[in-house]
Amino acid sequence: MYESYWRKIGNMCDITFNGYESLSYFANGKSLCWFLESKLEEEIRRLHNVVGNAIVDDYYVVIGNGSSQLIMAALYALSPTNQPHPINIVAAAPFYSSYPEMADFERSELHKWAGDARNYDKDEPYIEFITSPNNPDGVIREPVVNGIQGKLIHDLAYYWPQYTAITSPANHDVMLFTVSKCTGHAGSRIGWALVKDKEVGRKMIKFMEVSTIGVSKEAQLRAAKILGVISDSCVNPTLDNFFEYSQSLLTDRWQRLRQVVKANDLYVLQKYPLQYCLFTKKFYETHPAFAWLMCKGSEEDCEKLLKGHKLQTRGGEKFGSYSRNVRISMLGKDEDFNIFLQRLEAIIQELPDGN
Amino acid sequence: MYESYWRKIGNMCDITFNGYESLSYFANGKSLCWFLESKLEEEIRRLHNVVGNAIVDDYYVVIGNGSSQLIMAALYALSPTNQPHPINIVAAAPFYSSYPEMADFERSELHKWAGDARNYDKDEPYIEFITSPNNPDGVIREPVVNGIQGKLIHDLAYYWPQYTAITSPANHDVMLFTVSKCTGHAGSRIGWALVKDKEVGRKMIKFMEVSTIGVSKEAQLRAAKILGVISDSCVNPTLDNFFEYSQSLLTDRWQRLRQVVKANDLYVLQKYPLQYCLFTKKFYETHPAFAWLMCKGSEEDCEKLLKGHKLQTRGGEKFGSYSRNVRISMLGKDEDFNIFLQRLEAIIQELPDGN
Incomplete structure (x- = not known):
C-alpha cells in the first residue's frame, strides 16, 4: 500500500x-x-x-x-x-x-x-x-x-x-x-x-x-x-507528509470497506473511537492495518466460508478467538484490495433481504 | 584485511x-x-x-x-x-x-x-x-x-x-x-x-x-x-582474482608470524599440511583465519600472560582446550596486525637464549 x-x-x-x-x-x-x-x-x-x-x-x-x-x-x-x-x-x-x-x-x-x-x-x-x-x-x-x-x-x-x-x-x-x-x-x-x-x-x-x-x-x-x-x-511543509498521505489511503480503504459491509446485519465490522490526535491536531478514527470482521448468526467457519468465494482472510481461531471472526489485511496492493472488496460485495448482495 | x-x-x-x-x-x-x-x-x-x-x-x-x-x-x-x-x-x-x-x-x-x-x-x-x-x-x-x-x-x-x-x-x-x-x-x-x-x-x-x-x-x-x-x-583474467589476492595477503601474514615465532621453543604454532588445490591448480599450505599458539612449558594462563604485554588473544579454555593455548586473529586490519607482531617479537626477544 x-x-x-x-x-x-x-x-x-x-x-x-x-x-x-x-x-x-x-x-x-x-x-x-x-x-x-x-x-x-x-x-x-x-x-x-x-x-x-x-x-x-x-x-x-x-x-x-x-x-x-x-x-x-x-x-x-x-x-x-x-x-x-x-x-x-x-x-x-x-x-x-x-x-x-x-x-x-x-x-x-x-x-x-x-x-x-x-x-x-x-x-x-x-x-x-x-x-x-x-x-x-x-x-x-x-x-x-x-x-x-x-x-x-x-x-x-x-x-x-x-x-x-x-x-x-x-x-x-x-x-x-x-x-x-x-x-x-x-x-x-x-x-x-x-x-x-x-x-x-x-x-x-x-x-x-x-x-x-x-x-x-x-x-x-x-x-x-x-x-x-x-x-x-x-x-518540511514543501514535502508530502508521509503520515497524512497514509492516513488518506487508509481512510479511503476503510470507508469503502464499511460501505460494502454496512448494508447487512450478518457481517459486522469492529467499531473504533474518534480521538484527538496530538500529532495531526485533528480528530481521527482508528483505521487499523487489519479489519476484524464478525460473521454474526453463522455457526460456520467464516474463513472457510469466505475462502469458498475466493476471499483470503485469517480465521479467528488462529488468534485465540472464534471461528466466526476473520482478519482482513488492509495494507495489500491496490488491485488486490479492490478485488477483495468486489468479491465481498458480491457475497453480501446475494444475501436475502434483511439477511 | x-x-x-x-x-x-x-x-x-x-x-x-x-x-x-x-x-x-x-x-x-x-x-x-x-x-x-x-x-x-x-x-x-x-x-x-x-x-x-x-x-x-x-x-x-x-x-x-x-x-x-x-x-x-x-x-x-x-x-x-x-x-x-x-x-x-x-x-x-x-x-x-x-x-x-x-x-x-x-x-x-x-x-x-x-x-x-x-x-x-x-x-x-x-x-x-x-x-x-x-x-x-x-x-x-x-x-x-x-x-x-x-x-x-x-x-x-x-x-x-x-x-x-x-x-x-x-x-x-x-x-x-x-x-x-x-x-x-x-x-x-x-x-x-x-x-x-x-x-x-x-x-x-x-x-x-x-x-x-x-x-x-x-x-x-x-x-x-x-x-x-x-x-x-x-x-575473467582481466580482473584481480579475489582468492589469489587474499591468498597472498594471508601467506604474507603467516610467513611474518612464523618468522617471529620460529626463533624460540616456548611459543609454538600449529603446523599445517601442503595440499594440492583443485581451484588454483597449485600446492597450498593451510593459512587459517586464526593462529593457534601454544605456550609450551609454561603453567601460566597464556591469554593473561600475553595480555600483560598488550596482546589481545582468546584463551584456549573458551574453546574447550587448555589455557596454555591462545587463538590469534589473522584477519584484522593491517596496522593492528603489524602492532601485534611487533609486540610478540619483543616478548620473544626477551626470552633467555635457548629459552
Whole structure:
C-alpha cells in the first residue's frame, strides 16, 4: 500500500553501498547496543520526537532483525533464570497469532505460553503482551492481568498516526516498534525496542549476539535513511507528509470497506473511537492495518466460508478467538484490495433481504 | 584485511536501493526458502561451482542472518521432537566457542551441549559439529564420534581457497557457509546452508520464519552483488582474482608470524599440511583465519600472560582446550596486525637464549 508514496518521492530515499563499506560486525556508535548504527539510533529518536508516540529520553534503543527477534529477545530478557518452572506468557484474546509459537517453538525451560490473559489467575510471575492498537482487531489496549508479579511487553508496532490517533507519548518499560508497519519496508527486517532498564536492554542485546551477531548494516543504514525522510516530510511543509498521505489511503480503504459491509446485519465490522490526535491536531478514527470482521448468526467457519468465494482472510481461531471472526489485511496492493472488496460485495448482495 | 581488495576494485560492487524497492517480506524466487532472493541463490550456486568447494546440485539453499542463525536453525531442525530427553550436541575440542552457548542459552528441551566429541560414548542420538578448517586451530576435520545415531552439521565457513587447499567438493547433509568469512562482509549478516534433505531444509526455514520472518533484502541483494563480483574475478583474467589476492595477503601474514615465532621453543604454532588445490591448480599450505599458539612449558594462563604485554588473544579454555593455548586473529586490519607482531617479537626477544 505504501509503495505509491515511495515512488512519488522519487530518489530522496536512494542509498548506495560501495564494496568496502560496512565490513565490520561493529557499528561506530557508543550505544549500549554495540551493533546499532548511530545514524539509525539518531533517526529513531528523532522520529519518535517528531510524531510524539513514545518517550525516548532515558531509554536504550535495541535493534533487531524485525520485531519478531525483539519479541524473542524480550521474552529471554524478562524470564527469570532462578525459577524451577518456566514463566507464563499471556496476551488478551484475540492476540497476534505468532505469540504462542514464539513462546514455545524452542521448548525453552525459561518461558511457556499460557493463553488468554483474561483467564490468567495464577499467583505466579508472568509476562503479558499488550499490543496496541491490537493485531488482529485494532482495539486500543491496556494490561488486563494487573498482577503484582507481571512484566509487560508493549508491542506498539501499529501506534503510528496512519492507524490511530496519537493520544499521548507511550512510556512503558519495554516498547517494540518495526519499520515494516511504520513505513511498509517489511523486507528490511528492522525492528527496534525502547527499553527503560539497562539490565533488560543488555540481556536483549546478548540474545541478538548469540542468535545472529547483530543486524545487517545495509538494512540499518537504509532504515535510517527512510525514517529520516519520514521525519523530514513531517516538519518540511514543501514535502508530502508521509503520515497524512497514509492516513488518506487508509481512510479511503476503510470507508469503502464499511460501505460494502454496512448494508447487512450478518457481517459486522469492529467499531473504533474518534480521538484527538496530538500529532495531526485533528480528530481521527482508528483505521487499523487489519479489519476484524464478525460473521454474526453463522455457526460456520467464516474463513472457510469466505475462502469458498475466493476471499483470503485469517480465521479467528488462529488468534485465540472464534471461528466466526476473520482478519482482513488492509495494507495489500491496490488491485488486490479492490478485488477483495468486489468479491465481498458480491457475497453480501446475494444475501436475502434483511439477511 | 579484505578492505584493500574492495577498495581496489572501485565501484564494481556498488549497489543502490530506491525507496520503493524490497518492500515485501517475500522474495520473487520459486525456492523452498520463500524469503531467499533468487539472485542471491543463483550467485551462491555459481560461486560454489566456480570454486569447487561444495556440491550444489540437488541441494536446497537456506539463507540466514549470519551463519549463527543457521547453526541455531540446524540444531532445531535436527533435534528429534519425540524423545523424552534433549539430544546431545558435541564437537571435538578445541571447538568454536559459541557452540556451547548457542546450544544452551535458550534452555531448550530439544537439545543440550554435551562437550568434547572425543569423550562422547553414549549409545544415544547426537548432533556433531564438524568445523573444517577448524575454528580456532585451522585443522582439517572429519567426524570423530562416527556413531550410528549421529546427525552431522558441517560448518564450512573457512573452506575457501584463501584459507586452505580445495581438495574436493564437499557433499555433506548440512553444510554451512557465511559471507563474512568468504568475502569479509561480516556487517551484512548473510550466511547460507546447503541442505540435502527437504524436510530438514523446511524445518530450518520454519526456524527463520518464527525467529526473524526471513532475512534483510538489502543484505541479500548486496551479498548477491559481492559474490557475483568474486565469481567474475575468478573467471575473467582481466580482473584481480579475489582468492589469489587474499591468498597472498594471508601467506604474507603467516610467513611474518612464523618468522617471529620460529626463533624460540616456548611459543609454538600449529603446523599445517601442503595440499594440492583443485581451484588454483597449485600446492597450498593451510593459512587459517586464526593462529593457534601454544605456550609450551609454561603453567601460566597464556591469554593473561600475553595480555600483560598488550596482546589481545582468546584463551584456549573458551574453546574447550587448555589455557596454555591462545587463538590469534589473522584477519584484522593491517596496522593492528603489524602492532601485534611487533609486540610478540619483543616478548620473544626477551626470552633467555635457548629459552
